[in-house]
Amino acid sequence: MSMSWRKRIGWLAVLLFLIWSPLAVPSYARAFSVDVAATGTAASERAEKLQRLETAAERLYNNMQQGNAQGALLEMESLIDALEGLSFKGLTSVEGIHALAETIMDARETLSRVEVSQEEWIGTSARLRLAVNSLNHQEGALWLQYYKVMADNLQSMEKARVAGDASELKDVFQTFKEHYEVIRSAAIITRDPSEINKFESWLSYVERLSNDKTLDLGAIDQGIDLGKSLLKELFGRRADEPVFLPITGYGSPWYWSTLIGGWIVLTLFYTGFRKYRGDQIVSSVGRREDDSNHYRL
Template sequence: MLYRGTWRSLGLVLVVVLGIQLVAGCSKGDKPIESVEPKPSTEQLQRVELLNETADDMYKKVMQGDLDGGRALLQQVSDQVTTIRYEGLTTLEGLNALTESVTQGKKLFNSVRVSPEEGQIAAAQIRLATDALSHPEQPMWLQYYKLLQEDVNRVEQAGKEQKLPQFQKAVSVLDRHVTIIIPSLLISRDPVDVDKFRSLITFIAGQARTEQQPYQPIDNVLPQVRQLIDKLFLKKDTTAFLPVVDDNDPILWTVAIGSVIIAALGFAGWRLSKKDNGLVPVRKNDEG
């Protein structure tokens, strides 16, 4: 008969050490390896800032009624767009949205007859899109949050009153405001969410053009519209009720969790040591 207490103690020590090392690794915030997004270079940022300034000048010209001056500056915007590398600045969908808004703006301004309102919408689209590139943390299009909320409220109220002209006008205003910020949304937000939002607005605009009681179908989707607006503008409370680890003092977490592991392993070892009074028989083999 041999005592196995010594071997058990060594085993417990090894398990505890491994457990503490594992906990220590977790407390340091180890995460799976993820792909690192490329950061824009200084040259990229300078080119984007120049693009934004040119778009701002173009927008001001158009808002002042100078469509010829706006057309000339829009051509400069178009030329500058092709000189920028967009890695780290936006997604492929965002790049396509920017180039499409510029292309459509040029077609509009080069047409024989262009209304001031159409020119202003196109100029605003491009201006907000370039700003979204140059100011990703606080783009100007975020100022549309309250405006869209008011638009949705007016659509809902007009639907309750069931006055078709007022209802169609309210929907038209909502559709116009969303159209202005769509390129900026595609530059700054998840394209999947943007497509859902755009589809709902397209559905609402289509329903409003019908003459057969469009109110109820639109009223049914307004809650989804509000939810997507909150999500896209980062207004929704998405706090998850999860344990929060204090990264400023990871040692305390290591000691605390390690103590729990030691206590559990110690109790298990004590239970095992009580079995057969800590003795284990060693049998000889036949040849012994």
């Protein structure tokens, strides 16, 4: 009798579970879907604000490059509006936020001046555009395109050192430093602060060497070699990576090499086949002419 009751209780528990589970599971699913939807909405809103911010920065850049003060002021307001309520969590560090704020303040200050300096307008708008682009693009940001330019500057410094031309070395270093100032905010937004500190410490060291009345050739050699390594590190390049790279973006280079080679072989085969058919047509026409002449004779 006790076994019968235990069986009944067991079956009742199973029945209650089967009745309850279809009701309970959707409730958990609904709660989970609400959380996912809320997270997705927040991410979508932030992506939209970032896009608005980048669009405003690009338009501001174009207006300031062209000296259009009225258009630049309007786009600056649009840029400020896009920043309202924007969360920087996961996008950059505290140093990155500070660097972005500096570029915006510099651009606003430049626009508010009575005397217009085209050089300042070009420089501040470029720094701001690169900074905002770096914030919105963790990979493939525009500032990374400056690697080749700055690598060439280092090479020119090396040539000036070999020639013993102190004046040229100083001038090229100043150009290198100016290029870094253009990308500095963008680099701070993207890179770890320790990398920025290391690179800027090297800059200060080489600047001191280049300003010395008597060049310390050995120290300059070591400084330039270290600069090449630090530049690659700053731009995310491998230590053994050359300046000029092959086309990237293909996961299997052997596959593409085989495919291209196949197309070449196919083209050569088709050309040979066309030539063979052309020879056959010419030969057959010649034979018909011979036969007709034979019958006439």
